[in-house]
Amino acid sequence: MATKEVLIEVKNLKKHFKISKNSVLKAVDNVSFNIYKGETLGLVGESGCGKTTCGKTVMGLYEATEGEVIYDGVNIHKFNNREKKEFAKKAQIIFQDPYSSLNPRMTVGDIIGEGIDIHSLYKGKEREEKIFELLETVGLNREHVSRFPHEFSGGQRQRIGIARALAIEPDFIVCDEPISALDVSIQAQVVNLLIELQRKRGLTYLFIAHDLSMIKHISDRVGVMYLGSMVEFTTSENLYKKPLHPYTQALLSAIPIPDPKEEKVKKRIPIDGEIPSPINSPPGCKFASRCKHAMEICTKEVPEFIEVEKEHFVSCHMIRK
Numbered sequence: 033m034a035t036k037e038v039l040i041e042v043k044n045l046k047k048h049f050k051i052s053k054n055s056v057l058k059a060v061d062n063v064s065f066n067i068y069k070g071e072t073l074g075l076v077g078e079s080g081c082g083k084t085t086c087g088k089t090v091m092g093l094y095e096a097t098e099g100e101v102i103y104d105g106v107n108i109h110k111f112n113n114r115e116k117k118e119f120a121k122k123a124q125i126i127f128q129d130p131y132s133s134l135n136p137r138m139t140v141g142d143i144i145g146e147g148i149d150i151h152s153l154y155k156g157k158e159r160e161e162k163i164f165e166l167l168e169t170v171g172l173n174r175e176h177v178s179r180f181p182h183e184f185s186g187g188q189r190q191r192i193g194i195a196r197a198l199a200i201e202p203d204f205i206v207c208d209e210p211i212s213a214l215d216v217s218i219q220a221q222v223v224n225l226l227i228e229l230q231r232k233r234g235l236t237y238l239f240i241a242h243d244l245s246m247i248k249h250i251s252d253r254v255g256v257m258y259l260g261s262m263v264e265f266t267t268s269e270n271l272y273k274k275p276l277h278p279y280t281q282a283l284l285s286a287i288p289i290p291d292p293k294e295e296k297v298k299k300r301i302p303i304d305g306e307i308p309s310p311i312n313s314p315p316g317c318k319f320a321s322r323c324k325h326a327m328e329i330c331t332k333e334v335p336e337f338i339e340v341e342k343e344h345f346v347s348c349h350m351i352r353k
C-alpha cells in the first residue's frame with residue numbers, strides 16, 4: 033500500500049431488510065471503518081454475517097438504512113442521478129460465482145464492452161482494441177473475444193469477470209469471494225492476478241472471504257464481521273499475531289496448518305451452538321450466546337467498538353483499553 037490517504041469512510045452504516053410487518057433483518061448493523069487508497073481491506077465472517085450486503089451498500093448498490101459512506105469526501109448515498117452514474121464508473125464488483133455472473137448469451141467481447149458502451153468510453157476500433165488489451169491484461173487472448181462463457185473454465189471465467197470490472201477503469205473494486213468457487217490450484221493464480229493489477233493500476237480492494245486462510249496473503253487490514261457487526265478490525269499482521277476477539281480467535285484456530293505434525297497438536301477453539309437468526313436479534317453482544325467468556329453485561333449492552341491499541345479495534349466487553 034503506497035499511501036494512508038482515506039478513500040472510503042464508512043460511518044455507523046446500517047442496512048436492515050424489512051421481512052414482515054414486525055420483523056427486521058439487520059444484515060449490517062452499525063458498522064464503521066475506513067479504506068485507504070491502494071490497500072486491500074479484507075472482510076471476513078461466516079456465511080450470512082453481512083459481508084456482501086456491506087460491500088454492496090458501500091458501493092451504492094443498496095441504499096443505506098442509516099449511516100454514511102464517504103467516498104473521496106462525499107456521501108455516496110446523497111448523490112443525484114448524474115453523480116450516481118459518475119460513481120458507477122469508479123466502483124466495480126467482481127462476483128463469487130463465475131458461472132452465474134456472466135450472461136451465457138453474450139460473447140466475451142460484449143460482456144467486457146458493456147461498461148465501455150454504458151459510459152460511452154470508446155467506440156469502433158478503439159473499443160475493439162481496448163477489449164483486446166483487457167483480455168491480454170487478465171491472461172486471456174484476443175481470439176477469445178467472440179467466444180461464449182460456457183467455453184471457458186472457472187478460472188478463465190473469473191478472469192473475464194475481472195476484465196469486465198477493469199473495462200471502465202475503476203479506482204475501487206469489491207471482490208466478493210472471487211475465488212471461493214474455484215479449484216484450490218486456480219485460486220492462487222486469480223489472487224496473484226488481482227495483486228498484480230492492484231500494483232500496476234493503484235486499485236483499492238474490498239476483498240470478501242468467509243475464512244481467514246487466503247485473506248492473509250492479500251489483505252493489508254482485515255475486518256471480522258459477526259451477525260451484521262464488526263467485531264474486530266486491524267492490520268493483517270496484528271490480526272494473525274494477536275487476535276483479541278474470541279470469535280476471531282476461533283476463526284483463526286480453524287485454519288488448517290499444512291504440516292500434519294503441527295496440525296495434530298494445534299488447539300482448535302470450537303464455537304458453541306448455532307449462529308442466531310439476524311431477524312429481531314436480541315440486545316447486547318451478538319456473539320454472547322456462543323461465547324464461553326460471556327458475562328451478564330454481554331447479554332444486555334452492545335460492547336463499544338474501541339481502539340485498544342494503534343490500528344486495532346475490537347468490540348468485546350472483556351477487552352478494555
Ligand SMILES: Nc1ncnc2c1ncn2[C@@H]1O[C@H](COP(=O)(O)OP(=O)(O)OP(=O)(O)O)[C@@H](O)[C@H]1O
Nearest residue numbers: 049057059078079080081082083084085086242310
Ligand atoms: N435482499 C435481501 N433481502 C432480505 N434479506 C437479505 C437480502 N440480502 C441479504 N439478506 C440477508 O442478510 C443477511 C446477510 O447476507 P449477506 O449475503 O450479506 O451475508 P454474507 O456474509 O455475504 O454471506 P455469504 O458468505 O453466504 O454470501 C443474511 O441473513 C441474508 O439472508
